[in-house]
Amino acid sequence: MKAVILAAGEGRRLRPFTSSEPKVMIPVANKPILQYVVEALVSNDIHDIIMVVGYHQEKIKSFFGDGDEFDARISYIEQPKQLGTAHALYQARNSVEENFIVLPGDNLVSTDTIDDLVNEGKTSSVLITTSDEPSKYGVVSMENGIVEDIAEKPEHSISHHISTGIYYLSRDVFSRIEQLMADNTYDLTSVLNSLKDIRELNGIHTESMWMDAVYPWDLLSLNSAALHELATANRGMVEKGVIIKGPVSIGEGSVIKGGAYIEGPAIIGEGCEIGPHTCILPSSSIGNDCTVGAHTIICNSIVMDGARIGYKSILESSIIGEGVSIGAGFVSHTDVVDIIIEGHLERVENIGCMVAEDTTMGGGVTCYPGVIIGDRCDIRTGSLLRDNVLPGSSVR
Amino acid sequence: MCGIVGYTGKNNAREILLKGLGRLEYRGYDSAGVALAGESGIYIQKKKGRLKELDAKEIPSTNIGIGHTRWATHGKPSNENSHPFSDCTGDIAIVHNGIIDNFIHLKEDLINKGHEFTSETDSEIISHLLEEHFNGDLVDTLKIVVKMLKGSFAICALQKDSKNIAVARNQSPLVIGLGVGENFVASDVPAILDYTNEVKYLEDGDVALLTPNEVRIWDSQDALVERDVVEIQWTIEDAEKGGYEHYMLKEIHEQPKAIHASLLGRLGGFTEVDLGKYDTEFIRLISCGTSYHAALVGKYLIEDIARIPCTAELASEYRYSSPSELHPFTILISQSGETADTIAAAKEAKRRGCKTLAVTNVMNSSITREVDEVIFTHAGPEIGVAATKTFTTQVIMMYLIAIELGLKTKRLLRETAQEYRDELRRIPRHVRVLLDRSEDIERVSEKLIGADDIFFVGRHLNYPVALEGALKLKEIAYIHSAGYPAGELKHGPFALLTNRTPVVAISVKDHTFEKMLGNIGEIASRDSPIIAVGDHDPELEKLSDDLITVPSVPTLFSPILVNVVLQLLAYYTAYKLECAIDKPRNLAKSVTVE
Numbered sequence: 001m002k003a004v005i006l007a008a009g010e011g012r013r014l015r016p017f018t019s020s021e022p023k024v025m026i027p028v029a030n031k032p033i034l035q036y037v038v039e040a041l042v043s044n045d046i047h048d049i050i051m052v053v054g055y056h057q058e059k060i061k062s063f064f065g066d067g068d069e070f071d072a073r074i075s076y077i078e079q080p081k082q083l084g085t086a087h088a089l090y091q092a093r094n095s096v097e098e099n100f101i102v103l104p105g106d107n108l109v110s111t112d113t114i115d116d117l118v119n120e121g122k123t124s125s126v127l128i129t130t131s132d133e134p135s136k137y138g139v140v141s142m143e144n145g146i147v148e149d150i151a152e153k154p155e156h157s158i159s160h161h162i163s164t165g166i167y168y169l170s171r172d173v174f175s176r177i178e179q180l181m182a183d184n185t186y187d188l189t190s191v192l193n194s195l196k197d198i199r200e201l202n203g204i205h206t207e208s209m210w211m212d213a214v215y216p217w218d219l220l221s222l223n224s225a226a227l228h229e230l231a232t233a234n235r236g237m238v239e240k241g242v243i244i245k246g247p248v249s250i251g252e253g254s255v256i257k258g259g260a261y262i263e264g265p266a267i268i269g270e271g272c273e274i275g276p277h278t279c280i281l282p283s284s285s286i287g288n289d290c291t292v293g294a295h296t297i298i299c300n301s302i303v304m305d306g307a308r309i310g311y312k313s314i315l316e317s318s319i320i321g322e323g324v325s326i327g328a329g330f331v332s333h334t335d336v337v338d339i340i341i342e343g344h345l346e347r348v349e350n351i352g353c354m355v356a357e358d359t360t361m362g363g364g365v366t367c368y369p370g371v372i373i374g375d376r377c378d379i380r381t382g383s384l385l386r387d388n389v390l391p392g393s394s395v396r
Numbered sequence: 397m398c399g400i401v402g403y404t405g406k407n408n409a410r411e412i413l414l415k416g417l418g419r420l421e422y423r424g425y426d427s428a429g430v431a432l433a434g435e436s437g438i439y440i441q442k443k444k445g446r447l448k449e450l451d452a453k454e455i456p457s458t459n460i461g462i463g464h465t466r467w468a469t470h471g472k473p474s475n476e477n478s479h480p481f482s483d484c485t486g487d488i489a490i491v492h493n494g495i496i497d498n499f500i501h502l503k504e505d506l507i508n509k510g511h512e513f514t515s516e517t518d519s520e521i522i523s524h525l526l527e528e529h530f531n532g533d534l535v536d537t538l539k540i541v542v543k544m545l546k547g548s549f550a551i552c553a554l555q556k557d558s559k560n561i562a563v564a565r566n567q568s569p570l571v572i573g574l575g576v577g578e579n580f581v582a583s584d585v586p587a588i589l590d591y592t593n594e595v596k597y598l599e600d601g602d603v604a605l606l607t608p609n610e611v612r613i614w615d616s617q618d619a620l621v622e623r624d625v626v627e628i629q630w631t632i633e634d635a636e637k638g639g640y641e642h643y644m645l646k647e648i649h650e651q652p653k654a655i656h657a658s659l660l661g662r663l664g665g666f667t668e669v670d671l672g673k674y675d676t677e678f679i680r681l682i683s684c685g686t687s688y689h690a691a692l693v694g695k696y697l698i699e700d701i702a703r704i705p706c707t708a709e710l711a712s713e714y715r716y717s718s719p720s721e722l723h724p725f726t727i728l729i730s731q732s733g734e735t736a737d738t739i740a741a742a743k744e745a746k747r748r749g750c751k752t753l754a755v756t757n758v759m760n761s762s763i764t765r766e767v768d769e770v771i772f773t774h775a776g777p778e779i780g781v782a783a784t785k786t787f788t789t790q791v792i793m794m795y796l797i798a799i800e801l802g803l804k805t806k807r808l809l810r811e812t813a814q815e816y817r818d819e820l821r822r823i824p825r826h827v828r829v830l831l832d833r834s835e836d837i838e839r840v841s842e843k844l845i846g847a848d849d850i851f852f853v854g855r856h857l858n859y860p861v862a863l864e865g866a867l868k869l870k871e872i873a874y875i876h877s878a879g880y881p882a883g884e885l886k887h888g889p890f891a892l893l894t895n896r897t898p899v900v901a902i903s904v905k906d907h908t909f910e911k912m913l914g915n916i917g918e919i920a921s922r923d924s925p926i927i928a929v930g931d932h933d934p935e936l937e938k939l940s941d942d943l944i945t946v947p948s949v950p951t952l953f954s955p956i957l958v959n960v961v962l963q964l965l966a967y968y969t970a971y972k973l974e975c976a977i978d979k980p981r982n983l984a985k986s987v988t989v990e
Contacts, residue, residue, distance in 0.1 A: 068569060073597070237661075237664070252661065271656055271660050272821075273663065289659075290821075305825060308822065322825060322828075
């Protein structure tokens with residue numbers, strides 16, 4: 001069986017972390033989200049994968065190549081304009097056989113998640129999970145395992161059941177997509193909703209992992225969930241006097257200087273230098289080629305490839321993008337914050353700061369909770385950042 | 397990563413295996429071997445080194461055989477450790493790709509039962525297990541054996557006096573090619589695409605039997621199963637290039653990864669080489685072609701960072717130069733490790749009593765046997781004739797060597813060394829950012845179309861980069877181009893400047909920047925179109941027609957980034973001129989003649 005992964009969108013709501021790569025390539029626990037999807041398919045013996053790509057597709061292609069490294073056979077189809085998920089799937093119409101799986105590339109799933117769908121073996125099925133915030137997703141009402149309605153992001157939701165966007169479909173869907181596209185409807189939910197009249201869409205419930213990052217701060221819970229699967233591995237150089245507790249993975253060529261205290265689950269990529277007396281606390285991911293200065297504390301955070309954190313900094317519940325350079329004495333404060341986003345108020349528990357790629361900061365910068373700093377900013381020494389900073393800004 | 401291939405049918409297995417292995421060389425090429433079953437038993441030939449090391453004339457013509465090619469990432473390739481492996485009787489031979497996790501335990505068992513091993517590999521246990529449990533049927537026995545193995549494997553096995561090949565797969569790729577009166581098996585489709593485009597992909601736990609006329613597959617439950625026949629639509633070229641139009645572009649884009657790999661475990665100093673034990677009062681770097689440009693960057697770095705007098709010489713000239721009283725520490729740079737002139741220079745340096753160090757990308761290549769010490773660049777296999785990622789990683793090695801020597805001479809402060817190493821750690825990120833700006837560079841390349849002569853100028857560390865930029869353009873776009881130190885223009889080449897000779901001027905904000913601006917002003921007054929590559933500056937922007945900026949790094953590290961721009965400039969120019977980018981006319985990847 002083949003699987004079609006929809007990976008063409010930008011993931012606009014995750015800006016500024018999508019300025020040079022699509023949402024599917026954002027790393028959690030040091031692997032792009034899309035890699036978890038591919039691995040879940042492969043471990044269910046689904047090796048033939050069609051990726052529908054668009055926004056910054058070169059990032060996806062150069063990472064996955066022909067799939068050899070992932071024990072998959074990956075082919076790519078371009079969706080030149082990202083009109084919608086049904087339109088994306090339609091691009092793959094000549095590449096799939098009678099039955100196939102369709103799934104989004106930007107949700108964190110496990111082997112069991114895919115197994116739950118495949119095991120039922122019913123074509124025309126949608127995988128359903130429960131959510132505390134159903135109104136962010138397609139809310140599903142069901143009767144006797146048959147889907148009665150999928151309401152996309154309803155204001156008042158009547159059920160906690162939501163669609164995961166993972167489907168097991170047959171080729172028949174393409175004629176239906178054609179019909180709806182003729183009416184300028186391009187999203188897959190609407191297409192499948194049209195099946196409800198003929199009571200053809202089965203709802204299959206899953207309790208296995210399914211997580212979505214809607215806004216940047218959601219990446220932290222994906223990261224922490226992905227780290228739960230972490231196995232201890234040390235391929236780097238750990239100096240004397242380092243204390244390591246719980247599952248901690250240290251990549252090849254990384255050096256952990258003496259006096260460091262690392263409490264897992266935590267992952268440190270390849271070629272990093274973690275300075276003396278640093279403290280890395282649970283649910284932290286540090287990418288490849290990062291430098292962390294002496295006496296710095298990192299807790300529940302994502303630090304992406306090539307970032308540099310100066311001496312004696314405090315990084316809590318924060319996200320640091322690729323290539324960010326931060327001077328000594330940086331502090332990110334955390335708190336419960338109400339963030340206004342897309343015209344509504346969103347309460348975020350325990351959030352630090354979010355800094356996008358290639359921003360540089362001088363020493364002694366302090367960030368208020370929930371602050372988002374765009375990519376390629378230049379923040380001078382001693383700045384106090386209370387509000388979001390737009391990409392490319394200079395702060396003195 | 398290894399590649400395996402197998403054939404049974406009516407044609408000469410030798411030709412098919414060698415051609416197939418050639419197609420798999422992108423998976424690695426530091427040892428190769430074949431086993432063929434004929435009337436007089438099984439014939440095995442295996443050699444460390446590239447596939448061409450195999451003596452094709454010696455290989456008998458039969459209709460069935462298996463082959464293997466390997467790329468060692470750790471450990472030394474040798475004849476003994478090369479595949480195929482046979483059992484004690486020589487009646488069975490196997491090739492294997494993957495890692496057997498529980499081999500130590502199995503091997504002890506086999507040794508206790510009297511089996512004799514010739515190698516230290518995990519793979520060899522498979523042939524002995526087949527011998528130990530042989531029940532008269534090869535594929536039946538293989539089914540028993542794979543149940544004992546833990547780990548990843550793709551296995552091909554054959555036995556004397558038989559036209560059958562038994563194969564098994566678990567977590568390593570294996571594909572069966574279907575022919576008429578013949579069948580194929582390989583790690584990847586390109587190996588068999590010359591003969592058939594109908595394939596069956598095996599799944600984990602599958603065991604299969606190939607005869608000339610049929611293919612039978614059993615799953616892990618030992619049930620006879622059918623696997624779908626897949627018709628391959630693409631060509632060999634597409635398969636190996638992983639989505640890129642040319643190897644060169646693929647390899648340019650692989651540079652962040654290659655730099656990262658080349659730095660791994662080395663930012664605290666080399667562990668494989670102790671430069672401290674050698675006399676390094678005076679250093680000589682020797683190489684050819686692109687590697688010579690890496691050597692020239694190395695010369696500036698060693699002089700700047702370690703303050704050690706240093707020369708960079710061409711191997712083909714050094715060989716015939718006269719020896720002196722001095723015995724410089726001699727560093728030889730060759731991507732392939734097979735460059736004839738560089739190898740001869742290594743021998744000559746040794747004869748003159750110099751200590752020698754080779755910097756190469758290929759494990760166990762010829763040059764590694766001629767020198768006292770070796771540093772590997774770890775760039776991975778490079779297929780495109782024009783060197784890209786291997787040049788970049790050679791330059792990275794120059795930084796590491798210069799820093800190490802600087803610490804040794806105490807001319808480099810420890811804290812500065814730390815700063816330099818932190819900068820190097822971030823280079824992969826900077827290159828990645830630069831690659832994102834490919835479109836801008838592609839646009840500028842338009843300016844080079846139609847020119848008959850192009851000049852590249854730079855100063856100091858970026859002078860060798862100007863030479864390399866000119867060489868890349870010559871090699872792949874067939875445009876006459878020449879690199880000069882910017883200060884030398886006035887001493888001759890200036891006579892050639894017109895409004896039809898574009899000049900690529902490298903200008904980063906180092907201590908030569910003011911002088912560079914002056915030079916660019918002079919060039920502008922001759923109406924030559926100017927493409928500036930370097931740091932952002934209003935004055936520079938005004939003087940030049942186009943300015944391609946690189947991510948801002950301390951100028952000491954600018955050569956790596958500027959060079960990536962020039963690689964892309966050459967690539968897109970050649971692309972627009974529809975040149976044979978990966979195989980330029982009259983050129984070979986590794987120059988093994990003098």
